[in-house]
Amino acid sequence: MKKFILKHSDNLSLGAVIIMLFIGFSIMQPNMMTAFNIKNILVQVSLTAIAAAGMTFAYTAGVFDMSIGSILALVSVVVAKTATTYGFFIALAAAVVIAVMVGVVNGLIVTKLGIQAFAATLVTMILIRGIAVLIANGADIPLYSMEGIKFISSGTIAGIPFPIILTVLVYIFSYILYYTTVFGMKLRSVGSNADASKISGIKTNRMVIAAFVLTAVTAVLSSLIKTAQVMFGKSTIGEDFALDVMTTVILGGTLVTGGKGNLTGTLIASILIAVIKNGLNINNVNSYYQQLIIGIILIFALIVNGIKTMKNERQIRREG
């Protein structure tokens, strides 16, 4: 039992912070503890949590994706346009196709052109946003009241909102993929040491492309939820999305250097951020203060992490 606590101390402490915050906010504003509000929080969580799961895979492979915000917009616009003419399922198919294509393109730019992830996804971010704006032609595309789409954000299964179920499914799938499959191991290998992986016969390029595809697919799922929430295809959403998601993943403890992804941490971090935002909202705090606080928390968390790492390094040096 002690070993378990030690091994997962980071995640557990994050979890403890959430509980404390939640209690704190609830004392200030009892409305927070209602089932209605908790459901709200969890739905909010799902938006970033799902995309963050994919991003965790990207970080594990040693890359990251700044273009997911633009993917959000592109999918929103495309789905809106196709759903009204061709129906729900074609729209869904189109969304998946886009996800795969974007992921592959990102992956190819990084692997074949040898451009770093930062630069590559910077480019695709701008290009994809441009395409989304083009397609939307300056207006939001209404979705009328397509039942299928509405279900994605407002529907419930056994009383639980669909987004939450989707999040759970995504995370279960991600855990399985990460911890038990050959794919997961290869991904970690590539993120930790790409050269050695290549020499050991792992097709590193394919792994990186796969990581980008995963990131894009989860971004698409998030996009579907968001689009369903507003019932419009908008080319302007997601301007800050990539940074929000990356903040979540980093806060969750995934190593920025690759090889070690922390899915649990990511999930907990998404919940943490959502709880903070919700708590501040309910207490009528200016939404700009929320951004400020998130920014400060990110830095603070990393300073603490940095101090911990420095202490660790001294330990390692002493043990020879």
Added chain:
Amino acid sequence: MKKINWGKHVVVVILVGFWLVMFVMNKNFRLGDNLASILREAATAGIAALGMTLIIIMGDFDLSIGSMVALLGIIMAGVMNTVGLIPSLIVVCVAGMVCGLVNGVIIAYFKVPAFITTLGTYYSFRAIAYILNNANTIMCTNPTFLKIGNGNIGVIPIPFVILLVLGIVLAMVLNRTVYGRNVRALGNSEKACRISGINTKRVKMLAFLLMGFCAAVSTMIITARQACASPDVAINFHFEAITVVVLGGTKLIGGEGSIFNTIIAAVLYASVSNCLNLYHVDAKWQRICMGLILLVAFSFDFIQRLVVTVRENSQKKTVQKV
């Protein structure tokens, strides 16, 4: 006279080529007013790019400059109406350096990676900008101030002059001073610097402070041109600045780079944007164009390596494979 390494200054060739083509093809491009407007545009991203060049050579990043500009704009405009023009300019420079210091201290002393730190300040600075004035825009009406952004010295726009002056100063710092050498050395190998007794923390802090200063100067120009300060300004500014730096040939991993190239790249960037406007290219397409330019800029490295491989393959043909 130092031998010029043309390989390093590809962007100059591209700029000259581009201008030649445009001169021939479009009579409006050649107009004095138009050229002046290009130079004016170039200064906006260019000045920030100067500071960014320093940071990237040092091996770091700064994602927060857009938010810095927003915050500094609000501070400057807010103060201008009470204390007057010159003091407010001084205040904004100091404020810029303070912002830069915030980044610098967290990165150098607390060892938080630059990407993440400036991600945090990216959120925080802009949030403060919104909070400070309740998300309102502040108008600036001081005519002398507006001249900074819109005026000329002779035929050359003032912002561009500022760009040149600042560029020359930074270039001299980078290439001719011990500090500049330390910045480049830091981008090469931080450990080697520490062992050689260089105070790496101070070097980093100073670099971010300079970046803050450049952001402040950028703010002056942007605010003067818009005649108002708003917390929504400069949303993708860091991307523009990084684009210009990379377009100039400076590599993102750091260790080497050129201020001169950055200035040329800023002019090139503004030229392309201007050209798109002249041809009435829709705003929607412009974004895509800019993205493509960025792609090309980032591919320079790849193209270089491609050329080298092709050369190597042609040499290989002399030896037979069994």
Added chain:
Amino acid sequence: MESYIQIRNIVKQFYGVYALKDISFNIAKGSVHAIMGENGAGKSTLMKILGGVYQADGGSITIQGKEQRINNVNDSAACGISVIYQEFNLISELTVAENIYISDIPRKTFLGFVEKKKRSANAKELLEFLEIDVDPDAYVKDLTVSEKQMVEIAKSLSRNADIIIMDEPTAALNEEEVKKLEDVVNMLRKEGKTILYISHRLKEVFDMADTVTVLRNGEYVDTKPIGELNETAIIKLMVGHEIDSSINRQSYATERVLLEVYNLHLENVFAEVSFKLHAGEILGVAGLMGCGREEVLAAIYGLFQYDSGRVLLEGKEVSFKSPKDAIAHGICFLTDDRKDEGILPQMSVEENTTLISIRSAEKKLGFYVDPKSEAEQLKQMTDFMSIKYANPKQKISYLSGGNQQKVLLGRNLLLDNKVFIMLEPTRGIDVGAKEEIYSLLSQLAKEGMGIIAVFSDMNELIKVCDRAIVFCDGKVTGGLTREEFNKEKILTFAAGRKR
């Protein structure tokens, strides 16, 4: 009688420069075959060709009578070849078992799920066969260098490699670990495996190898059974001329004490460390890996702080808070990792040399670097050490290892210094350049400098130093004067206490 492996007329060029010219020799089955030669002789290139990382431009490789086309890493593995590189190809964030079974993961169901228990059990079996005590579920990043090497060997075995190639396997091992490796190599030999390895260490070659092949400057020199060779003969083959390895170095040590260290203590790293350095003396520091000697020296230099103890420089007590302090007092430092901690790869030879000295040089207007004085500084060092470069503005990464090391030495020598601390001054440098550095050290000692040099190669230490201190587990366990120099004694002190 046909040989097991026949290497015929292998040629390899890089950018028009020949790395290997017409290499041909045989390797017998089940033998331990050493490949020797100076840096740049082509040994690594040959190994990489066998390993499929490079493709030969010409020539053939025949294994057991069949000619093999090795175009990539997979082809090489298919021939039964497995290469263990000096830097290892292990993934630090994965476990031992995951690393051993990283390619061709045999324990998986068709859906892609890994049978972790089976994999760990199989890994444990291999590790036990090699008689090493490592947990198959431990993360590779937590292992020692020697343990990692064993994991690499286990990896080769898991793929049923018949030919195991090792690049400088003993470079980072202490004497105990080298012995372990020798035992394992003998085990592998008994299993019928053929071992090829690159080494610089003459003594180990005599202990481990059956046959030696020498390459020089990309050309094949000779292959002989170990029985027909001695150290001088091998060196002669490698270098092309005889190097008198028994020069009796003159000692320039004086009685004047430059540096005194008393009871230096850093919790869990080193304790009760005391020694003296005299002017004109070359003090060797010996010890096994992890003994704490590098930490002591780095702490004295100010790279980090020690808990307690005193350091006296020329009689005056000093305590350096940072390297800058130490440099100001006339102490300089050379690291053992020139690539990551020494050179500034994108900067010029000139800039690398003057990195420290430029700060105190004459400056125009008080802060501009004066190109003339910079050039003068470079010239001073170039003349002093015969550094070879095409032009001073060229990037230092184009220089050879030996010349880079000279630049780093020059960087420090441009300062007015009394004490020079060097960690492995001749690492990764060929025999010819090594000799130049030994003479340089003598020269510096003659001029009155005090030198503290860490050597892992005891032969070097004995050859170059006037005196030696030995570390073990963070303590100074012994000191020896020139007359007392004796490898067994040094080893005894170094192994002072078992962990």
